[in-house]
Amino acid sequence: MRIIFMGTPEFAVPCLEALLDEHEVVTVVSQPDKAQGRGRKITATPVKKFAQEHDLVVIQPENINCSDAVEFLHGLQPDVLVVVAYGQLLKRKVLNLAKWGAINVHASLLPKLRGGAPIHRALMNGDKESGITIMKIEPKLDSGPILMQKAVQIDVDETLASLHNRLASLGAEMLLETLQRIDEIIPQAQKHAEATYASLITKQDRIIDWSKSAEQTFNQIRGLNPWPTAFTYYRGKQIQIWESKKINQKELKKMAFGQIIDITPDGPVVLCGNNAVVLTRVQPAGKRKMTGSEFCRGYRCTTDDIFGEREE
Numbered sequence: 001m002r003i004i005f006m007g008t009p010e011f012a013v014p015c016l017e018a019l020l021d022e023h024e025v026v027t028v029v030s031q032p033d034k035a036q037g038r039g040r041k042i043t044a045t046p047v048k049k050f051a052q053e054h055d056l057v058v059i060q061p062e063n064i065n066c067s068d069a070v071e072f073l074h075g076l077q078p079d080v081l082v083v084v085a086y087g088q089l090l091k092r093k094v095l096n097l098a099k100w101g102a103i104n105v106h107a108s109l110l111p112k113l114r115g116g117a118p119i120h121r122a123l124m125n126g127d128k129e130s131g132i133t134i135m136k137i138e139p140k141l142d143s144g145p146i147l148m149q150k151a152v153q154i155d156v157d158e159t160l161a162s163l164h165n166r167l168a169s170l171g172a173e174m175l176l177e178t179l180q181r182i183d184e185i186i187p188q189a190q191k192h193a194e195a196t197y198a199s200l201i202t203k204q205d206r207i208i209d210w211s212k213s214a215e216q217t218f219n220q221i222r223g224l225n226p227w228p229t230a231f232t233y234y235r236g237k238q239i240q241i242w243e244s245k246k247i248n249q250k251e252l253k254k255m256a257f258g259q260i261i262d263i264t265p266d267g268p269v270v271l272c273g274n275n276a277v278v279l280t281r282v283q284p285a286g287k288r289k290m291t292g293s294e295f296c297r298g299y300r301c302t303t304d305d306i307f308g309e310r311e312e
Contacts, residue, residue, distance in 0.1 A: 001023045001024065001079040001100075001179060002023075002024050002077060002079045002080075003019055003023050003024065003025050003026065003080055003082055004028075004029065004073055004078045004080075004081045004098070005019060005028045005029070005047075005082050005084075006030070006064070006081060006084070006086040007028075007030060007047045007082075007085055007086055008031040008045045008046070008047055008085055008086055009045065009046055009047070009085050010046040010164075010168070011119075011164060011168045011171075012046070012047050012086075012168075013046055013050050013168070014169055014172040015082065015084045015168075015171055015175050016028065016047060016050060016051065017050065018172040018173070018175060018176050019082065019175070019176075025056055026076045026078060027056070027057040027073070027076055028047060028048070028051040028056050028058045029060070029064060029069075029073075030048045030051070030058060030059075030086075031060065031086070032060045032062060033045065033048070033060065059072065064086075064090060065090065065093065065094055070093055070094060073094070073097050078097060078099075079098055079099050080099065080100040080103060080179070081094070081098050081101070081102035081103070082103060082105070083137060084105045084171065084175075085107075087116075089139065089141065091139060095137055095138070095139070100182055101136055102137040103134060103135065103136055103178065104134070104135050104137045105133075105134055105175055106132070106133045106135060107119050107130065107164075107167045107168075107171065108130060108133060108198065109130065109131040109133060109149060109151055110133040110135060110142060110146060110149070110190055111142075111143075111190045111192060111196070112194070112195070112196050113197070113198040114142035114143070114195055114196070114197050115141065115199055115200070116199070116200045117199065117200050118198040119160060120160060120201055120224065121198035122154065122223075123154065123158065123159070123160060123163060123219060123222055123223030124205075124220055124224070125219070126219045127154060128154055129151050129152065129153050129154055130152055130167065131149060131150050131151040131152050131167070131170075132149070133146055133148070134146070134147045134148040134174055134175065134178045135147060135190075143190060144187075145187030145188055145189050146187065146188045146190060147178050147185050147187055148174055148177065148185065152167065152170065158222065159223075159225045159226070160222065160224060160225055160226065160227070161225065161226050201224070205224075206224060206228060206229065206230050207230075207232065208220065208230050208231065208232040208307070208308065209308075210258035210270065210271065210272055211257045212272060213273045213274045213275065214246050214247075214272040214274060214276055214277050215246065216272075216273075217272050218244055218246050221241050221242070221243065221244045225242055226242075229241070229242060229283075232307045232308050233309060233310040234299075234305070234307055237284065237285045239284045239307075240282065241279055241281075242282060244277040244279050245278050245280055247275070247277065247278055248275065255303075256271070256306050257271055257273060257308070258271065258306050258308035258309070259271050259303070259305070259307075260301055260302070260307070261276060262276075262303070263296050263301055264278060266278050266280050266292055266293060267279045267280050267281075267282075267292015267295065267296060268292060268296055268301050270307055278292060279292045279295070280292045282295050284299075
């Protein structure tokens with residue numbers, strides 16, 4: 001098939017790579033490059049980097065629905081548009097460019113977790129399963145009929161990194177199977193009344209609220225590891241929390257939420273709304289990542305210390 005591929009982040013790269021072995025990718029569409037990091041250096045998207053390494057044509061329109069972009073894509077005479085975490089909604093004039101329309105690889109079991117951060121939200125919600133849905137795209141967000149769907153179980157200690165990689169690989173496999181069977185698959189309408197949404201991660205989502213349960217805190221930390229990471233404050237300065245583990249603290253001392261109630265070989269035990277977590281890997285501002293134990297030694301932590309308090 002002649003395919004126009006639309007994608008932006010690392011999650012989309014395995015799908016593009018898989019297509020190269022069996023189909024003709026006539027062009028790649030990705031979001032415009034953006035300034036990133038402390039130096040605000042303009043950085044190519046992961047999909048663009050991969051495409052250039054494989055001598056593929058790449059375009060990056062500010063608006064994929066503008067007349068110039070639509071005219072260019074129409075001239076390529078694609079059989080299908082493949083969209084994987086592209087980042088722009090496609091209007092009908094784009095969806096109608098190809099014989100088979102546009103299909104999307106989405107990292108959730110639609111209609112659950114429509115939107116831009118389904119993997120983060122599945123983990124932060126404490127969901128027991130996730131999966132991949134291949135669907136036909138309609139103008140409304142993630143609402144199109146389902147072509148194929150497969151579930152995966154979420155491991156109890158799984159982080160964003162590991163679930164992301166598993167789903168990216170599964171998505172690539174399912175994409176090839178869908179294209180191979182595209183003329184025989186009967187699309188199935190979504191149950192729109194059961195839809196939930198996975199909004200993009202904000203700074204507020206990253207801040208740990210120690211009054212929430214230990215389960216919620218643990219899920220927040222693993223659901224944001226490795227990006228963009230959960231954080232709190234310690235002695236007035238921001239500290240990123242990379243890893244934690246839940247413990248069953250039988251006798252909870254009546255202290256403030258966020259207060260260190262014990263110091264163990266694994267790290268500080270911090271009081272949450274209904275129990276406690278051990279912070280096992282952290283990164284103070286301007287410092288390297290370190291184990292919870294290293295942090296306690298280096299900062300001489302005590303049970304008078306409280307996470308979350310910020311200097312005015």
